[in-house]
Amino acid sequence: MKAVRIKGIRILPLLLALAVGLGLLAGCGEEAEARTTVRLSEVTHSVFYAPQYVALELGFFEEEGLDIELSTSEGADHVMTAVLSDAVDIGFSGPEAAIYIYNEGKEDYAKVFAQVTQRDGSLLVAREPDPDFRLDKLEGKHVLPGRKGGVPYMTFEYIVREAGLTPGENVNFDTSIQYAAMTGAFLGGTGDYVTMFEPTASSVEAEGRGYVVASIGELAGEIPYTAYYAKSSYLEEHGDTVQKFVNALARGQQWVAEHSPQEIAEAIQPQFPDSDVALLASAIERYKSIDAYASTPVMTEEGLNRLMDVMESAGELTERVPFETLVDNSFAEKALS
Numbered sequence: 001m002k003a004v005r006i007k008g009i010r011i012l013p014l015l016l017a018l019a020v021g022l023g024l025l026a027g028c029g030e031e032a033e034a035r036t037t038v039r040l041s042e043v044t045h046s047v048f049y050a051p052q053y054v055a056l057e058l059g060f061f062e063e064e065g066l067d068i069e070l071s072t073s074e075g076a077d078h079v080m081t082a083v084l085s086d087a088v089d090i091g092f093s094g095p096e097a098a099i100y101i102y103n104e105g106k107e108d109y110a111k112v113f114a115q116v117t118q119r120d121g122s123l124l125v126a127r128e129p130d131p132d133f134r135l136d137k138l139e140g141k142h143v144l145p146g147r148k149g150g151v152p153y154m155t156f157e158y159i160v161r162e163a164g165l166t167p168g169e170n171v172n173f174d175t176s177i178q179y180a181a182m183t184g185a186f187l188g189g190t191g192d193y194v195t196m197f198e199p200t201a202s203s204v205e206a207e208g209r210g211y212v213v214a215s216i217g218e219l220a221g222e223i224p225y226t227a228y229y230a231k232s233s234y235l236e237e238h239g240d241t242v243q244k245f246v247n248a249l250a251r252g253q254q255w256v257a258e259h260s261p262q263e264i265a266e267a268i269q270p271q272f273p274d275s276d277v278a279l280l281a282s283a284i285e286r287y288k289s290i291d292a293y294a295s296t297p298v299m300t301e302e303g304l305n306r307l308m309d310v311m312e313s314a315g316e317l318t319e320r321v322p323f324e325t326l327v328d329n330s331f332a333e334k335a336l337s
Contacts, residue, residue, distance in 0.1 A: 038066050122146070123198070
């Protein structure tokens with residue numbers, strides 16, 4: 001059959017091209033429909049969570065067929081509220097939030113299914129440089145330590161008590177300021193010391209408005225600091241989605257373990273458009289130097305027990321939770337296999 005021409009246009013090839021194009025569009029539509037959206041709430045936005053951002057920026061979640069809808073809730077209590085109210089599917093914060101909810105007796109309680117960081121990521125910032133800083137220098141000082149009951153607060157309190165100080169007696173732990181407002185309050189003149197995460201700490205230091213004098217994580221040792229959790233019902237009903245999520249995360253963790261701070265900074269820089277790559281690389285190097293990033297998503301029973309030791313020391317734990325009740329490592333173990 002000959003092609004028909006209208007004013008110099010070959011109609012048959014054009015129709016074929018249109019048909020092929022429409023077929024491709026239909027295929028794309030089917031692919032888009034097949035993708036699953038996961039609503040994820042993180043406790044704060046920090047390079048401390050580099051494995052998550054690597055998985056986002058390098059397309060690991062997309063390759064698993066997932067679209068991640070990321071939001072920041074500023075506080076583990078707010079993250080857990082979002083999870084329990086079904087405002088989000090997965091929460092990302094300190095696992096202490098899941099322990100509290102279980103001990104409240106909720107039937108559809110939150111279960112931890114993947115760990116990302118294994119040390120405290122907060123840094124102690126002072127108003128002046130102090131290369132010879134010791135924790136006993138906090139005696140009589142005004143400190144902004146974070147939300148009482150949160151892992152950052154409890155870990156900090158734990159090492160301060162080990163140094164012979166008692167919050168409320170010979171050091172002022174000011175918990176009246178919400179976590180998200182602490183940096184602003186410190187820069188505005190409140191307190192002698194404040195805890196910050198990266199890249200905020202490095203940014204403040206670069207501006208000469210505060211100086212990192214200690215790494216809380218380095219002083220406190222290993223602890224399951226940040227993890228993913230979801231309601232028990234979500235894990236049961238959306239197990240395939242959770243598995244894909246953990247598969248992507250595990251790839252992000254391995255990528256971080258195998259690459260330099262500079263390479264990681266370049267990969268995640270779109271997540272921190274107001275921070276230059278050099279500053280991000282410096283912050284990541286700081287975290288890598290204390291082995292803050294967990295290389296796999298598996299949480300250990302020993303780690304959870306240490307977290308509960310810290311919580312008991314802070315007077316925040318009413319009853320210890322059995323490891324197998326709170327933690328489901330099946331997704332993490334399958335991702336590694």
